[in-house]
Amino acid sequence: MLPVTRLVSAVRFFDEPMLQLARWISERYVAPLATVLGVLSPPRVAGEEADLTQTVDDRAQRPEVPKGPGAPPAPATLSGYRGGPELIRAIGGATGAFILRPAPEDEQAAAVHAVRECLARGRRAIVVVPEAAPVPATAGALRAVFGDRICLYLGGDKRQRYRDWLGLRDGRYDVVVGTRPAVFAPLRDVGLVYVSRESHAAHRDDRAPYHHVRDVALQRTRLSGGTCVLAALCPTGEASALGIPVVTPADRRWPVVEVVRPGPEGRAPRLVQALRSVRRAFIYAPVPGYGVAEICRACGQPASCASCGGLLRAESGQVRCIVCSSVGVCAVCGGTRFGIRRGGAERVEGWATRSASVPVARPSRPRLPKPTGEIVVGGAELVRDLGPGELDLVAVLDADAAARRPGLAARERALAIWMEAVGWARPAGRAIVQSSHPSDPAVQALVRGNPDRFLAREREQRAAAGFPVGAPVFRVIGGEGLESALAEHEPLTSLVTTLGDRTICLLALEAGRVPAFGRAMRDLAVGGVVERVEAEPHL
Numbered sequence: 001m002l003p004v005t006r007l008v009s010a011v012r013f014f015d016e017p018m019l020q021l022a023r024w025i026s027e028r029y030v031a032p033l034a035t036v037l038g039v040l041s042p043p044r045v046a047g048e049e050a051d052l053t054q055t056v057d058d059r060a061q062r063p064e065v066p067k068g069p070g071a072p073p074a075p076a077t078l079s080g081y082r083g084g085p086e087l088i089r090a091i092g093g094a095t096g097a098f099i100l101r102p103a104p105e106d107e108q109a110a111a112v113h114a115v116r117e118c119l120a121r122g123r124r125a126i127v128v129v130p131e132a133a134p135v136p137a138t139a140g141a142l143r144a145v146f147g148d149r150i151c152l153y154l155g156g157d158k159r160q161r162y163r164d165w166l167g168l169r170d171g172r173y174d175v176v177v178g179t180r181p182a183v184f185a186p187l188r189d190v191g192l193v194y195v196s197r198e199s200h201a202a203h204r205d206d207r208a209p210y211h212h213v214r215d216v217a218l219q220r221t222r223l224s225g226g227t228c229v230l231a232a233l234c235p236t237g238e239a240s241a242l243g244i245p246v247v248t249p250a251d252r253r254w255p256v257v258e259v260v261r262p263g264p265e266g267r268a269p270r271l272v273q274a275l276r277s278v279r280r281a282f283i284y285a286p287v288p289g290y291g292v293a294e295i296c297r298a299c300g301q302p303a304s305c306a307s308c309g310g311l312l313r314a315e316s317g318q319v320r321c322i323v324c325s326s327v328g329v330c331a332v333c334g335g336t337r338f339g340i341r342r343g344g345a346e347r348v349e350g351w352a353t354r355s356a357s358v359p360v361a362r363p364s365r366p367r368l369p370k371p372t373g374e375i376v377v378g379g380a381e382l383v384r385d386l387g388p389g390e391l392d393l394v395a396v397l398d399a400d401a402a403a404r405r406p407g408l409a410a411r412e413r414a415l416a417i418w419m420e421a422v423g424w425a426r427p428a429g430r431a432i433v434q435s436s437h438p439s440d441p442a443v444q445a446l447v448r449g450n451p452d453r454f455l456a457r458e459r460e461q462r463a464a465a466g467f468p469v470g471a472p473v474f475r476v477i478g479g480e481g482l483e484s485a486l487a488e489h490e491p492l493t494s495l496v497t498t499l500g501d502r503t504i505c506l507l508a509l510e511a512g513r514v515p516a517f518g519r520a521m522r523d524l525a526v527g528g529v530v531e532r533v534e535a536e537p538h539l
């Protein structure tokens, strides 16, 4: 430690338990402790601290926060769940972790119920949601029930965030609901950390220390003696490999899902027919645009981008490269007219409009179809926590495309989005999935509304690929000697590539080896062999 030259702030930014958590993150993700301490709190706004004494005085005079202001009679959502009574008994009582697969229409109510149980035991709760905008329905539902006791830690400007953080630290709130940073909220006596939509990619931080909210939540509750709930319609393979109890509805609470073969241009006659009579529907069309340029009209050669050779896509009346965004020009002759193979959300909007008896929209912001009757068309960007959908129909197009997407976790991510979309058909609607492979495990999981078998199979495939679920993965970038230095740690798998004079290694380790590996990486970084270590890259 260097000599202290100046006191910057009177605010204490972390206490002993948070330091313990930070040390664990530093070791698990092989990140400098200083980097971890830096993400525990928001950037400081000195002006907010000037009022600090004032705030503390205010608090002394503040009346007790009324318990459950204006709360409607508490619905016991989780009581009827398989494993629900055990979960309810555990919350706030002792260290424990659960996977919760709510019925789609219960997603928000389940979070409210879990938080209520925690508060009833006199402890505090953290709810982590994947996104700030639009405000997730789960956050809205919690706010409506718990009123002033809850801090919405979602986006906001720097000043507001720092003020909220100080408020949390001063004990002004009993519950915080927010995005990733909320998992570090300076609440005391945390009895519950509830991770909403656990399978969402945004729960992993793409900047150092590259932590995942799920792992931090599990560790924080281990340290505080609280309960961790990982909630998702389709949990990740990582969560399902933890071997913790799964809490699910006791009866089938899933729409009827019909699998049909895609017809011409990906239009199954069954779907076209269904669209005639539906009032509110969502068509999940994951491919953007109007279609893909197949051949150049001038020279007859296969179309590709003149700048980079990438795929050319027609969108909003223009052909552009999907890789470099250049305006579409034929790589062979410079022609600009192409034969288009039609297919994509824009095209779907076109044919759905002709079939439907209600308006069809392709909104740029996530929203549910209007109550007056509407069909919404769009991709993953629209599938958010928007509350119970109560739609007549949800259609999933291009289901087979998910299998072709690169990445070990691509199918798992696709299934999670399908399930969130199809859940909107609860309680009285139905779903149509277009696939040429009805027996595909992901399609079957969607039909059953249960991803267990699919996840078990994915675990086998991940293990066969050398990246078993639950084994820590690191991407290490460095120079000469890196490969041999890493081999000493006997990785389960090590993939090495070189880029100029750099070596990039992707390796999976046994969990027990991470501490020694981390110490070695620090030494190698001092020696200049290691440039960067990135934990848990998206696979």
Ligand SMILES: [Zn+2]
Pocket (backbone or CB within 6 Å): 305, 306, 307, 308, 309, 310, 321, 322, 323, 324, 325, 326
């Ligand atoms: Zn290009």
Ligand SMILES: [Zn+2]
Pocket (backbone or CB within 6 Å): 296, 297, 298, 299, 300, 301, 330, 331, 332, 333, 334, 335
């Ligand atoms: Zn050409």
